[in-house]
Amino acid sequence: MKSGRFWAWLTFGIGAAYFFIPLIATLEFSLRMRRGVYSLDAYQVVLGDVRFQESFGYSVLAAIFTIILGILLVVPAAYWIRLRLPHLRPIVEFITLLPLVIPAIVIVFGYIRMYGSNSPLPFLATAGGTNVLLVIGYATLALPYMYRAVDTGLSTINVRTLTEAAQILGAGWTTIITRVILPNVLIAVLSGAFLTFAIVIGEFTMASLLNRPAFGPYLQLMGANRAYEPAALAIIAFAITWGCMSLIQLLSRYAPKPASYSR
Protein backbone atom coordinates (compact mmCIF):
# COMPACT_ATOMS: atom_id res chain seq x y z
CA MET A 1 0.00 0.00 0.00
CA LYS A 2 2.78 2.40 1.03
CA SER A 3 4.84 1.46 -2.03
CA GLY A 4 1.80 2.12 -4.26
CA ARG A 5 1.38 5.55 -2.71
CA PHE A 6 5.09 6.36 -3.25
CA TRP A 7 4.85 5.56 -6.99
CA ALA A 8 1.65 7.54 -7.29
CA TRP A 9 3.29 10.59 -5.70
CA LEU A 10 6.42 10.14 -7.84
CA THR A 11 4.33 10.03 -11.03
CA PHE A 12 2.42 13.09 -9.87
CA GLY A 13 5.70 14.87 -9.03
CA ILE A 14 7.21 14.16 -12.47
CA GLY A 15 4.03 15.31 -14.19
CA ALA A 16 3.85 18.48 -12.09
CA ALA A 17 7.55 19.23 -12.71
CA TYR A 18 7.09 18.73 -16.47
CA PHE A 19 4.23 21.25 -16.38
CA PHE A 20 5.43 23.77 -13.80
CA ILE A 21 9.21 24.06 -14.44
CA PRO A 22 8.83 25.72 -17.90
CA LEU A 23 6.07 27.90 -16.50
CA ILE A 24 8.14 29.00 -13.52
CA ALA A 25 11.12 29.58 -15.83
CA THR A 26 8.95 31.72 -18.12
CA LEU A 27 7.59 33.66 -15.13
CA GLU A 28 11.08 34.14 -13.75
CA PHE A 29 12.37 35.30 -17.16
CA SER A 30 9.47 37.71 -17.60
CA LEU A 31 10.50 39.43 -14.33
CA ARG A 32 14.15 39.99 -15.38
CA MET A 33 13.68 42.85 -17.84
CA ARG A 34 15.45 45.28 -15.49
CA ARG A 35 19.04 44.16 -15.16
CA GLY A 36 20.02 42.68 -11.80
CA VAL A 37 16.59 42.90 -10.07
CA TYR A 38 13.14 41.33 -10.51
CA SER A 39 10.58 43.82 -11.77
CA LEU A 40 7.19 43.98 -13.50
CA ASP A 41 8.59 46.14 -16.31
CA ALA A 42 7.76 43.62 -19.03
CA TYR A 43 4.14 43.50 -17.82
CA GLN A 44 3.99 47.31 -17.69
CA VAL A 45 5.27 47.51 -21.25
CA VAL A 46 2.85 44.88 -22.50
CA LEU A 47 -0.21 46.22 -20.68
CA GLY A 48 0.63 49.79 -21.67
CA ASP A 49 1.01 48.87 -25.34
CA VAL A 50 -1.91 50.22 -27.36
CA ARG A 51 -1.63 47.28 -29.78
CA PHE A 52 -2.05 44.89 -26.83
CA GLN A 53 -5.19 46.71 -25.68
CA GLU A 54 -6.63 46.85 -29.19
CA SER A 55 -5.85 43.23 -30.12
CA PHE A 56 -6.99 41.92 -26.74
CA GLY A 57 -10.20 43.97 -26.93
CA TYR A 58 -10.80 42.71 -30.47
CA SER A 59 -10.35 39.08 -29.42
CA VAL A 60 -12.58 39.47 -26.36
CA LEU A 61 -15.34 40.90 -28.58
CA ALA A 62 -14.83 38.10 -31.12
CA ALA A 63 -14.99 35.56 -28.27
CA ILE A 64 -18.29 37.00 -27.01
CA PHE A 65 -19.88 36.81 -30.46
CA THR A 66 -18.45 33.30 -30.93
CA ILE A 67 -19.98 32.18 -27.65
CA ILE A 68 -23.38 33.64 -28.59
CA LEU A 69 -23.25 31.97 -32.02
CA GLY A 70 -22.10 28.69 -30.44
CA ILE A 71 -24.94 28.68 -27.90
CA LEU A 72 -27.57 29.53 -30.53
CA LEU A 73 -26.23 26.75 -32.74
CA VAL A 74 -25.40 24.02 -30.27
CA VAL A 75 -28.05 24.20 -27.51
CA PRO A 76 -31.13 23.73 -29.76
CA ALA A 77 -29.27 21.18 -31.92
CA ALA A 78 -28.03 19.06 -28.99
CA TYR A 79 -31.46 19.33 -27.31
CA TRP A 80 -33.35 18.27 -30.43
CA ILE A 81 -30.99 15.38 -31.05
CA ARG A 82 -31.49 14.10 -27.50
CA LEU A 83 -35.26 14.62 -27.70
CA ARG A 84 -36.23 13.48 -31.17
CA LEU A 85 -33.23 12.26 -33.19
CA PRO A 86 -31.10 10.14 -30.84
CA HIS A 87 -30.14 7.88 -33.75
CA LEU A 88 -28.30 10.85 -35.32
CA ARG A 89 -26.15 11.40 -32.22
CA PRO A 90 -23.09 9.40 -33.40
CA ILE A 91 -23.13 11.25 -36.75
CA VAL A 92 -23.39 14.67 -35.09
CA GLU A 93 -20.65 13.75 -32.61
CA PHE A 94 -18.42 12.81 -35.53
CA ILE A 95 -19.18 16.08 -37.32
CA THR A 96 -18.43 18.13 -34.21
CA LEU A 97 -15.07 16.37 -33.89
CA LEU A 98 -13.99 17.31 -37.42
CA PRO A 99 -12.46 20.68 -36.40
CA LEU A 100 -10.02 18.73 -34.23
CA VAL A 101 -9.00 16.58 -37.21
CA ILE A 102 -8.97 19.18 -39.98
CA PRO A 103 -6.25 21.79 -39.35
CA ALA A 104 -7.41 25.39 -38.97
CA ILE A 105 -5.21 26.36 -41.92
CA VAL A 106 -7.20 24.03 -44.19
CA ILE A 107 -10.48 25.50 -42.97
CA VAL A 108 -9.30 29.06 -43.48
CA PHE A 109 -8.01 28.37 -47.00
CA GLY A 110 -11.39 26.85 -47.71
CA TYR A 111 -13.04 30.04 -46.46
CA ILE A 112 -10.75 32.21 -48.60
CA ARG A 113 -11.64 30.21 -51.70
CA MET A 114 -15.36 30.03 -50.88
CA TYR A 115 -15.99 33.55 -49.62
CA GLY A 116 -13.54 35.67 -51.62
CA SER A 117 -14.62 38.98 -53.13
CA ASN A 118 -15.62 37.25 -56.40
CA SER A 119 -17.76 34.58 -54.77
CA PRO A 120 -21.58 34.69 -54.42
CA LEU A 121 -21.08 35.21 -50.67
CA PRO A 122 -18.22 37.75 -50.58
CA PHE A 123 -17.58 37.82 -46.80
CA LEU A 124 -13.96 38.76 -47.43
CA ALA A 125 -14.80 41.84 -49.52
CA THR A 126 -15.24 44.02 -46.41
CA ALA A 127 -13.63 44.18 -42.97
CA GLY A 128 -17.01 43.65 -41.32
CA GLY A 129 -17.68 40.59 -43.48
CA THR A 130 -14.26 39.18 -42.61
CA ASN A 131 -14.98 39.71 -38.91
CA VAL A 132 -18.24 37.78 -39.31
CA LEU A 133 -16.40 34.99 -41.13
CA LEU A 134 -13.75 34.90 -38.38
CA VAL A 135 -16.45 34.50 -35.71
CA ILE A 136 -18.06 31.70 -37.75
CA GLY A 137 -14.63 30.07 -38.06
CA TYR A 138 -14.04 30.39 -34.32
CA ALA A 139 -17.46 28.85 -33.62
CA THR A 140 -16.42 25.91 -35.82
CA LEU A 141 -13.13 25.51 -33.95
CA ALA A 142 -14.95 25.62 -30.59
CA LEU A 143 -17.67 23.20 -31.73
CA PRO A 144 -16.10 20.01 -30.23
CA TYR A 145 -15.85 21.64 -26.80
CA MET A 146 -19.18 23.47 -26.86
CA TYR A 147 -21.15 20.46 -28.15
CA ARG A 148 -19.63 18.07 -25.62
CA ALA A 149 -20.15 20.46 -22.72
CA VAL A 150 -23.82 21.02 -23.63
CA ASP A 151 -24.46 17.35 -24.42
CA THR A 152 -22.97 16.32 -21.07
CA GLY A 153 -25.20 18.87 -19.34
CA LEU A 154 -28.26 17.50 -21.15
CA SER A 155 -27.35 13.97 -20.08
CA THR A 156 -27.76 14.97 -16.43
CA ILE A 157 -31.44 15.83 -16.87
CA ASN A 158 -34.36 13.80 -18.19
CA VAL A 159 -34.81 15.89 -21.34
CA ARG A 160 -37.86 14.09 -22.67
CA THR A 161 -39.88 13.98 -19.46
CA LEU A 162 -39.07 17.59 -18.53
CA THR A 163 -40.06 18.69 -22.04
CA GLU A 164 -43.33 16.78 -21.85
CA ALA A 165 -44.03 18.08 -18.33
CA ALA A 166 -43.58 21.65 -19.60
CA GLN A 167 -45.62 20.98 -22.75
CA ILE A 168 -48.59 19.56 -20.85
CA LEU A 169 -48.50 22.66 -18.61
CA GLY A 170 -49.05 24.77 -21.73
CA ALA A 171 -45.49 25.77 -22.61
CA GLY A 172 -44.35 26.26 -26.22
CA TRP A 173 -40.87 25.51 -27.57
CA THR A 174 -39.38 28.93 -26.71
CA THR A 175 -40.57 28.67 -23.10
CA ILE A 176 -39.35 25.09 -22.83
CA ILE A 177 -35.85 25.95 -24.08
CA THR A 178 -35.45 29.24 -22.22
CA ARG A 179 -37.14 28.37 -18.91
CA VAL A 180 -36.68 24.65 -18.53
CA ILE A 181 -33.80 23.31 -20.60
CA LEU A 182 -31.32 26.21 -20.67
CA PRO A 183 -31.40 26.97 -16.90
CA ASN A 184 -30.77 23.30 -16.17
CA VAL A 185 -27.76 23.09 -18.50
CA LEU A 186 -26.55 26.64 -17.87
CA ILE A 187 -23.40 25.56 -16.05
CA ALA A 188 -22.55 23.18 -18.90
CA VAL A 189 -23.18 26.00 -21.39
CA LEU A 190 -20.94 28.32 -19.36
CA SER A 191 -18.22 25.64 -19.31
CA GLY A 192 -18.45 25.49 -23.10
CA ALA A 193 -18.43 29.30 -23.22
CA PHE A 194 -15.23 29.61 -21.15
CA LEU A 195 -13.50 26.94 -23.21
CA THR A 196 -14.54 28.85 -26.32
CA PHE A 197 -13.20 32.06 -24.79
CA ALA A 198 -9.84 30.43 -24.05
CA ILE A 199 -9.60 29.05 -27.61
CA VAL A 200 -10.50 32.36 -29.27
CA ILE A 201 -8.08 34.42 -27.15
CA GLY A 202 -5.10 32.29 -28.19
CA GLU A 203 -6.10 31.50 -31.80
CA PHE A 204 -3.51 32.51 -34.39
CA THR A 205 -4.01 30.76 -37.74
CA MET A 206 -7.44 32.02 -38.75
CA ALA A 207 -6.95 35.57 -37.52
CA SER A 208 -3.55 35.81 -39.16
CA LEU A 209 -4.58 34.42 -42.55
CA LEU A 210 -7.76 36.52 -42.59
CA ASN A 211 -5.58 39.47 -41.59
CA ARG A 212 -7.58 40.51 -38.51
CA PRO A 213 -6.03 42.42 -35.59
CA ALA A 214 -6.56 39.68 -33.01
CA PHE A 215 -4.58 38.78 -29.89
CA GLY A 216 -3.00 35.63 -31.42
CA PRO A 217 -1.13 37.42 -34.24
CA TYR A 218 -0.07 40.10 -31.73
CA LEU A 219 1.43 37.38 -29.47
CA GLN A 220 3.32 35.99 -32.47
CA LEU A 221 4.55 39.43 -33.48
CA MET A 222 5.82 40.19 -30.01
CA GLY A 223 7.45 36.77 -29.76
CA ALA A 224 9.36 37.31 -32.96
CA ASN A 225 10.70 40.78 -32.05
CA ARG A 226 11.04 41.09 -28.27
CA ALA A 227 12.74 39.15 -25.48
CA TYR A 228 10.95 39.67 -22.14
CA GLU A 229 7.50 40.82 -23.29
CA PRO A 230 6.53 37.48 -24.96
CA ALA A 231 7.25 35.73 -21.66
CA ALA A 232 5.00 38.22 -19.85
CA LEU A 233 2.30 37.71 -22.50
CA ALA A 234 2.56 33.94 -22.13
CA ILE A 235 1.98 34.29 -18.38
CA ILE A 236 -0.98 36.65 -19.00
CA ALA A 237 -2.47 34.16 -21.49
CA PHE A 238 -2.06 31.36 -18.93
CA ALA A 239 -3.70 33.51 -16.25
CA ILE A 240 -6.68 34.16 -18.54
CA THR A 241 -7.08 30.44 -19.32
CA TRP A 242 -6.76 29.43 -15.69
CA GLY A 243 -9.18 32.17 -14.70
CA CYS A 244 -11.71 30.69 -17.12
CA MET A 245 -11.16 27.18 -15.74
CA SER A 246 -11.54 28.40 -12.16
CA LEU A 247 -14.79 30.12 -13.07
CA ILE A 248 -16.10 26.84 -14.56
CA GLN A 249 -15.25 25.05 -11.31
CA LEU A 250 -16.78 27.80 -9.22
CA LEU A 251 -20.01 27.95 -11.22
CA SER A 252 -20.46 24.19 -11.26
CA ARG A 253 -21.14 24.40 -7.52
CA TYR A 254 -24.27 26.39 -8.29
CA ALA A 255 -25.63 23.98 -10.91
CA PRO A 256 -29.24 22.86 -10.27
CA LYS A 257 -29.03 19.50 -8.54
CA PRO A 258 -30.98 16.70 -10.17
CA ALA A 259 -33.76 15.44 -7.91
CA SER A 260 -33.37 11.84 -6.83
CA TYR A 261 -35.86 9.44 -8.40
CA SER A 262 -36.96 8.09 -5.03
CA ARG A 263 -35.79 8.79 -1.53
Place this chain on the structure above:
Amino acid sequence: MADPFLSIQHVRKSYGQNTVVQDFSLDAAPGEFVSFLGPSGCGKTTVLRMVAGFEEPTAGAIHVGGKDVTRLKPNQRNVGMVFQAYALFPNLTVAQNVAFGLKVAGMAKADADKRVAEMLGIIHLPIDQFGSRYPYQLSGGQQQRVALARALAPSPKLLLLDEPLSALDAKVRVSLREEIRSIQQKLGITTIFVTHDQEEALSISDRIAVMYGGRAEQVGTPFEIYNRPATKFVANFVGTLNVLRGTVSDASSGKVRVGEGEVMLKNKLNGSKSGDSLTLALRPEAISLGRQPGRDANLGGQISEVSFLGSIIRVKVGLGTDAVSLDTFNSPASPPPAVGEKAEISFSPDDVLVLHD
Protein backbone atom coordinates in the same frame (compact mmCIF):
# COMPACT_ATOMS: atom_id res chain seq x y z
CA MET B 1 -73.81 6.75 -18.64
CA ALA B 2 -74.35 10.50 -18.86
CA ASP B 3 -72.60 12.25 -21.74
CA PRO B 4 -68.99 11.07 -21.55
CA PHE B 5 -66.41 13.69 -20.64
CA LEU B 6 -63.58 11.74 -22.22
CA SER B 7 -64.35 9.65 -25.26
CA ILE B 8 -61.69 7.49 -26.87
CA GLN B 9 -63.13 6.10 -30.09
CA HIS B 10 -61.62 3.15 -31.98
CA VAL B 11 -58.08 4.37 -31.47
CA ARG B 12 -55.21 2.54 -33.12
CA LYS B 13 -51.50 3.25 -32.89
CA SER B 14 -48.91 1.67 -35.15
CA TYR B 15 -45.18 2.20 -35.50
CA GLY B 16 -44.50 0.91 -39.00
CA GLN B 17 -45.68 -2.70 -39.05
CA ASN B 18 -45.91 -2.89 -35.28
CA THR B 19 -49.39 -2.13 -33.91
CA VAL B 20 -49.23 -1.37 -30.20
CA VAL B 21 -52.85 -0.25 -29.65
CA GLN B 22 -55.70 -1.76 -31.63
CA ASP B 23 -59.28 -0.52 -31.78
CA PHE B 24 -59.32 0.85 -28.23
CA SER B 25 -62.52 2.57 -27.14
CA LEU B 26 -63.49 3.97 -23.77
CA ASP B 27 -65.90 6.58 -22.44
CA ALA B 28 -65.32 8.21 -19.07
CA ALA B 29 -68.05 10.16 -17.29
CA PRO B 30 -67.36 13.56 -15.73
CA GLY B 31 -65.51 13.10 -12.44
CA GLU B 32 -64.89 9.41 -13.06
CA PHE B 33 -61.64 7.71 -12.03
CA VAL B 34 -60.69 5.12 -14.64
CA SER B 35 -57.58 2.93 -14.39
CA PHE B 36 -55.74 1.31 -17.28
CA LEU B 37 -54.40 -1.93 -15.85
CA GLY B 38 -52.15 -4.35 -17.65
CA PRO B 39 -48.68 -5.83 -17.93
CA SER B 40 -45.70 -4.02 -19.47
CA GLY B 41 -46.09 -3.53 -23.21
CA CYS B 42 -49.89 -3.86 -23.22
CA GLY B 43 -50.34 -0.36 -24.66
CA LYS B 44 -51.79 1.37 -21.60
CA THR B 45 -49.18 4.15 -21.49
CA THR B 46 -49.46 4.63 -25.27
CA VAL B 47 -53.20 5.26 -24.94
CA LEU B 48 -52.54 7.73 -22.11
CA ARG B 49 -49.88 9.49 -24.20
CA MET B 50 -52.36 9.77 -27.07
CA VAL B 51 -54.88 11.37 -24.72
CA ALA B 52 -52.11 13.77 -23.57
CA GLY B 53 -51.14 14.55 -27.17
CA PHE B 54 -47.60 13.17 -27.03
CA GLU B 55 -48.51 10.50 -29.57
CA GLU B 56 -50.85 10.91 -32.51
CA PRO B 57 -53.29 8.06 -33.13
CA THR B 58 -52.86 6.23 -36.44
CA ALA B 59 -56.67 5.92 -36.54
CA GLY B 60 -59.61 6.84 -34.32
CA ALA B 61 -60.56 9.95 -32.40
CA ILE B 62 -60.29 11.39 -28.90
CA HIS B 63 -62.85 13.85 -27.54
CA VAL B 64 -62.49 15.77 -24.28
CA GLY B 65 -65.51 17.72 -23.04
CA GLY B 66 -67.19 17.22 -26.41
CA LYS B 67 -64.26 18.71 -28.33
CA ASP B 68 -62.18 16.70 -30.78
CA VAL B 69 -58.58 16.94 -29.51
CA THR B 70 -57.12 14.15 -31.65
CA ARG B 71 -54.75 16.43 -33.57
CA LEU B 72 -54.22 19.12 -30.92
CA LYS B 73 -50.74 19.67 -29.46
CA PRO B 74 -50.23 18.79 -25.77
CA ASN B 75 -49.98 22.44 -24.75
CA GLN B 76 -53.38 23.18 -26.32
CA ARG B 77 -55.35 20.46 -24.53
CA ASN B 78 -55.66 21.81 -20.97
CA VAL B 79 -54.82 18.42 -19.53
CA GLY B 80 -52.81 17.81 -16.36
CA MET B 81 -50.35 14.97 -16.14
CA VAL B 82 -48.25 13.36 -13.43
CA PHE B 83 -45.29 11.31 -14.60
CA GLN B 84 -43.69 8.20 -13.13
CA ALA B 85 -40.33 10.02 -12.84
CA TYR B 86 -41.92 13.07 -11.09
CA ALA B 87 -40.49 15.43 -13.77
CA LEU B 88 -40.19 18.40 -11.43
CA PHE B 89 -38.03 21.17 -12.86
CA PRO B 90 -34.76 20.92 -10.88
CA ASN B 91 -33.92 24.62 -11.26
CA LEU B 92 -37.23 25.78 -9.75
CA THR B 93 -38.40 25.71 -6.15
CA VAL B 94 -41.54 23.85 -5.10
CA ALA B 95 -43.62 27.04 -5.34
CA GLN B 96 -42.12 27.95 -8.73
CA ASN B 97 -42.80 24.44 -10.03
CA VAL B 98 -46.46 24.65 -9.01
CA ALA B 99 -46.70 28.17 -10.47
CA PHE B 100 -45.15 27.15 -13.81
CA GLY B 101 -48.41 26.34 -15.61
CA LEU B 102 -50.10 29.43 -14.15
CA LYS B 103 -47.26 31.67 -15.34
CA VAL B 104 -47.36 30.13 -18.81
CA ALA B 105 -51.12 30.81 -18.88
CA GLY B 106 -50.41 34.46 -18.02
CA MET B 107 -52.11 34.52 -14.62
CA ALA B 108 -51.42 37.65 -12.52
CA LYS B 109 -48.71 37.07 -9.89
CA ALA B 110 -50.97 37.73 -6.90
CA ASP B 111 -53.58 35.24 -8.17
CA ALA B 112 -50.88 32.71 -9.01
CA ASP B 113 -49.32 33.00 -5.53
CA LYS B 114 -52.75 32.44 -3.98
CA ARG B 115 -53.38 29.40 -6.15
CA VAL B 116 -49.93 27.94 -5.38
CA ALA B 117 -50.55 28.29 -1.63
CA GLU B 118 -53.97 26.68 -2.05
CA MET B 119 -52.57 23.72 -4.05
CA LEU B 120 -49.69 23.15 -1.63
CA GLY B 121 -52.24 23.18 1.20
CA ILE B 122 -54.29 20.50 -0.56
CA ILE B 123 -51.27 18.19 -0.80
CA HIS B 124 -50.27 18.93 2.83
CA LEU B 125 -46.96 20.63 2.02
CA PRO B 126 -47.50 24.13 3.48
CA ILE B 127 -45.99 26.88 1.34
CA ASP B 128 -44.14 28.53 4.25
CA GLN B 129 -42.38 25.26 5.03
CA PHE B 130 -41.87 23.73 1.59
CA GLY B 131 -42.41 26.55 -0.93
CA SER B 132 -38.78 27.59 -1.15
CA ARG B 133 -37.30 24.08 -1.21
CA TYR B 134 -35.83 22.58 -4.36
CA PRO B 135 -36.95 19.16 -5.65
CA TYR B 136 -33.69 17.49 -4.54
CA GLN B 137 -34.52 18.51 -0.96
CA LEU B 138 -37.75 16.46 -0.98
CA SER B 139 -38.46 12.75 -0.57
CA GLY B 140 -39.90 10.76 -3.48
CA GLY B 141 -43.41 10.92 -2.03
CA GLN B 142 -43.17 14.68 -1.48
CA GLN B 143 -41.87 15.21 -5.01
CA GLN B 144 -44.78 13.28 -6.45
CA ARG B 145 -47.26 15.29 -4.36
CA VAL B 146 -45.70 18.49 -5.71
CA ALA B 147 -46.01 17.05 -9.22
CA LEU B 148 -49.71 16.44 -8.51
CA ALA B 149 -50.18 20.00 -7.24
CA ARG B 150 -48.38 21.34 -10.33
CA ALA B 151 -50.61 19.29 -12.62
CA LEU B 152 -53.79 20.46 -10.85
CA ALA B 153 -52.85 24.12 -10.40
CA PRO B 154 -53.99 25.34 -13.84
CA SER B 155 -57.40 23.63 -13.25
CA PRO B 156 -57.11 21.11 -16.09
CA LYS B 157 -60.18 19.47 -17.58
CA LEU B 158 -58.64 16.03 -17.30
CA LEU B 159 -55.96 14.51 -15.07
CA LEU B 160 -53.63 11.82 -16.40
CA LEU B 161 -51.51 9.78 -14.00
CA ASP B 162 -48.78 7.68 -15.60
CA GLU B 163 -47.75 5.08 -13.00
CA PRO B 164 -47.21 7.86 -10.45
CA LEU B 165 -46.64 5.50 -7.54
CA SER B 166 -44.35 2.88 -9.03
CA ALA B 167 -41.10 4.56 -7.93
CA LEU B 168 -42.21 4.87 -4.30
CA ASP B 169 -41.84 2.47 -1.42
CA ALA B 170 -44.80 0.32 -0.38
CA LYS B 171 -45.98 2.39 2.59
CA VAL B 172 -45.84 5.72 0.75
CA ARG B 173 -47.62 4.16 -2.21
CA VAL B 174 -50.63 3.20 -0.13
CA SER B 175 -50.92 6.56 1.61
CA LEU B 176 -50.36 8.55 -1.59
CA ARG B 177 -52.89 6.57 -3.62
CA GLU B 178 -55.50 7.26 -0.96
CA GLU B 179 -54.53 10.92 -1.03
CA ILE B 180 -54.77 11.03 -4.85
CA ARG B 181 -58.23 9.48 -4.74
CA SER B 182 -59.40 11.83 -2.02
CA ILE B 183 -58.13 14.93 -3.92
CA GLN B 184 -59.66 13.63 -7.16
CA GLN B 185 -63.04 13.17 -5.50
CA LYS B 186 -62.82 16.55 -3.80
CA LEU B 187 -62.07 18.32 -7.09
CA GLY B 188 -64.36 16.08 -9.14
CA ILE B 189 -61.83 15.89 -11.96
CA THR B 190 -62.04 13.12 -14.56
CA THR B 191 -58.91 11.03 -14.11
CA ILE B 192 -57.08 8.33 -16.05
CA PHE B 193 -54.63 6.32 -13.99
CA VAL B 194 -52.14 3.96 -15.59
CA THR B 195 -50.80 1.14 -13.44
CA HIS B 196 -49.60 -2.44 -13.60
CA ASP B 197 -50.47 -2.94 -9.93
CA GLN B 198 -53.88 -4.64 -9.62
CA GLU B 199 -54.24 -3.75 -5.93
CA GLU B 200 -53.79 -0.07 -6.75
CA ALA B 201 -56.33 -0.24 -9.57
CA LEU B 202 -58.87 -2.21 -7.57
CA SER B 203 -58.64 0.03 -4.52
CA ILE B 204 -59.09 3.49 -6.03
CA SER B 205 -60.88 3.17 -9.38
CA ASP B 206 -64.49 3.73 -10.34
CA ARG B 207 -63.82 1.56 -13.38
CA ILE B 208 -60.88 -0.41 -14.70
CA ALA B 209 -59.88 -1.12 -18.29
CA VAL B 210 -57.77 -4.27 -18.26
CA MET B 211 -55.48 -4.18 -21.28
CA TYR B 212 -53.54 -6.87 -23.05
CA GLY B 213 -51.85 -6.92 -26.44
CA GLY B 214 -52.98 -3.39 -27.25
CA ARG B 215 -56.66 -4.14 -26.63
CA ALA B 216 -59.08 -3.54 -23.78
CA GLU B 217 -59.85 -7.07 -22.61
CA GLN B 218 -62.54 -5.87 -20.24
CA VAL B 219 -63.85 -2.58 -18.92
CA GLY B 220 -65.81 -2.68 -15.68
CA THR B 221 -66.02 -1.79 -12.02
CA PRO B 222 -63.40 -3.35 -9.72
CA PHE B 223 -66.14 -5.68 -8.43
CA GLU B 224 -67.01 -6.83 -11.94
CA ILE B 225 -63.40 -7.21 -13.02
CA TYR B 226 -62.52 -9.31 -9.99
CA ASN B 227 -65.66 -11.39 -9.68
CA ARG B 228 -66.75 -11.69 -13.28
CA PRO B 229 -63.64 -11.62 -15.45
CA ALA B 230 -64.63 -11.76 -19.10
CA THR B 231 -61.53 -13.50 -20.38
CA LYS B 232 -58.91 -15.94 -19.18
CA PHE B 233 -56.29 -13.17 -19.25
CA VAL B 234 -58.34 -10.88 -16.98
CA ALA B 235 -59.05 -13.74 -14.59
CA ASN B 236 -55.38 -14.63 -14.41
CA PHE B 237 -54.03 -11.09 -14.24
CA VAL B 238 -56.39 -9.73 -11.59
CA GLY B 239 -56.09 -11.51 -8.28
CA THR B 240 -54.99 -15.09 -7.63
CA LEU B 241 -56.83 -17.70 -9.59
CA ASN B 242 -56.94 -21.47 -9.51
CA VAL B 243 -57.37 -22.87 -13.00
CA LEU B 244 -58.73 -26.42 -13.46
CA ARG B 245 -59.23 -28.35 -16.65
CA GLY B 246 -62.49 -30.24 -16.93
CA THR B 247 -64.45 -32.28 -19.44
CA VAL B 248 -68.22 -32.15 -19.82
CA SER B 249 -69.34 -35.68 -19.04
CA ASP B 250 -73.10 -35.07 -19.28
CA ALA B 251 -74.18 -31.77 -20.80
CA SER B 252 -77.89 -32.27 -20.02
CA SER B 253 -77.33 -32.54 -16.26
CA GLY B 254 -74.32 -30.15 -16.22
CA LYS B 255 -71.91 -32.82 -14.95
CA VAL B 256 -68.24 -31.97 -15.43
CA ARG B 257 -65.31 -34.28 -14.69
CA VAL B 258 -62.35 -32.64 -12.94
CA GLY B 259 -59.42 -34.94 -12.20
CA GLU B 260 -60.88 -38.02 -10.51
CA GLY B 261 -64.05 -36.31 -9.33
CA GLU B 262 -67.18 -34.79 -10.80
CA VAL B 263 -69.03 -31.54 -10.11
CA MET B 264 -72.42 -30.27 -11.18
CA LEU B 265 -72.23 -26.96 -13.05
CA LYS B 266 -75.74 -26.48 -14.33
CA ASN B 267 -76.38 -23.21 -16.21
CA LYS B 268 -72.63 -22.61 -16.47
CA LEU B 269 -71.81 -24.62 -19.56
CA ASN B 270 -72.77 -21.97 -22.13
CA GLY B 271 -73.91 -24.50 -24.70
CA SER B 272 -70.96 -26.88 -24.28
CA LYS B 273 -71.65 -30.43 -25.40
CA SER B 274 -70.75 -33.71 -23.71
CA GLY B 275 -67.07 -34.43 -24.25
CA ASP B 276 -66.09 -30.75 -24.61
CA SER B 277 -63.07 -29.51 -22.63
CA LEU B 278 -63.53 -26.57 -20.28
CA THR B 279 -61.27 -24.26 -18.28
CA LEU B 280 -62.70 -23.64 -14.85
CA ALA B 281 -61.41 -20.97 -12.49
CA LEU B 282 -61.90 -20.45 -8.78
CA ARG B 283 -60.66 -17.70 -6.47
CA PRO B 284 -58.88 -19.05 -3.36
CA GLU B 285 -61.47 -17.45 -1.08
CA ALA B 286 -64.21 -19.45 -2.84
CA ILE B 287 -62.68 -22.78 -1.79
CA SER B 288 -62.85 -24.43 1.64
CA LEU B 289 -60.86 -27.31 3.04
CA GLY B 290 -63.40 -30.00 3.95
CA ARG B 291 -67.13 -29.85 3.44
CA GLN B 292 -68.82 -26.53 4.19
CA PRO B 293 -72.53 -25.70 4.21
CA GLY B 294 -73.53 -23.81 1.05
CA ARG B 295 -70.57 -25.17 -0.87
CA ASP B 296 -72.11 -28.16 -2.55
CA ALA B 297 -69.42 -29.12 -5.04
CA ASN B 298 -66.76 -31.40 -3.61
CA LEU B 299 -63.52 -32.79 -5.01
CA GLY B 300 -61.04 -35.14 -3.39
CA GLY B 301 -57.29 -34.72 -3.58
CA GLN B 302 -54.04 -34.79 -1.67
CA ILE B 303 -52.27 -31.97 0.16
CA SER B 304 -49.09 -31.16 -1.76
CA GLU B 305 -47.83 -28.02 -0.03
CA VAL B 306 -48.46 -26.14 3.22
CA SER B 307 -47.08 -22.64 3.81
CA PHE B 308 -47.38 -21.04 7.23
CA LEU B 309 -47.81 -17.27 6.73
CA GLY B 310 -48.64 -16.18 10.27
CA SER B 311 -52.32 -15.32 10.46
CA ILE B 312 -53.14 -17.53 7.50
CA ILE B 313 -52.01 -20.91 6.21
CA ARG B 314 -51.82 -21.40 2.46
CA VAL B 315 -52.63 -24.96 1.46
CA LYS B 316 -52.11 -26.46 -1.99
CA VAL B 317 -54.27 -29.45 -2.85
CA GLY B 318 -53.41 -31.65 -5.81
CA LEU B 319 -56.37 -32.79 -7.95
CA GLY B 320 -54.90 -35.16 -10.49
CA THR B 321 -52.72 -33.09 -12.81
CA ASP B 322 -54.09 -29.77 -11.49
CA ALA B 323 -53.73 -28.17 -8.08
CA VAL B 324 -55.66 -25.49 -6.19
CA SER B 325 -54.44 -23.04 -3.56
CA LEU B 326 -56.64 -22.00 -0.69
CA ASP B 327 -56.11 -20.04 2.50
CA THR B 328 -57.28 -21.06 5.96
CA PHE B 329 -57.04 -18.98 9.11
CA ASN B 330 -54.38 -20.01 11.58
CA SER B 331 -55.85 -21.41 14.79
CA PRO B 332 -53.45 -22.11 17.65
CA ALA B 333 -55.76 -24.93 18.82
CA SER B 334 -55.56 -26.97 15.60
CA PRO B 335 -52.26 -27.76 13.84
CA PRO B 336 -52.00 -27.17 10.08
CA PRO B 337 -52.68 -30.11 7.74
CA ALA B 338 -49.70 -32.24 6.77
CA VAL B 339 -48.31 -32.70 3.28
CA GLY B 340 -49.47 -35.99 1.77
CA GLU B 341 -52.75 -36.13 3.72
CA LYS B 342 -55.93 -36.91 1.81
CA ALA B 343 -58.16 -33.85 1.66
CA GLU B 344 -61.48 -32.78 0.31
CA ILE B 345 -62.23 -29.33 -1.01
CA SER B 346 -65.62 -27.76 -1.38
CA PHE B 347 -66.95 -24.79 -3.30
CA SER B 348 -70.18 -23.38 -4.62
CA PRO B 349 -70.86 -24.05 -8.33
CA ASP B 350 -71.99 -20.42 -8.52
CA ASP B 351 -68.41 -19.28 -7.78
CA VAL B 352 -66.91 -21.26 -10.67
CA LEU B 353 -65.87 -19.13 -13.64
CA VAL B 354 -65.98 -20.86 -17.00
CA LEU B 355 -63.28 -19.10 -18.99
CA HIS B 356 -63.02 -18.43 -22.68
CA ASP B 357 -59.52 -18.14 -24.14
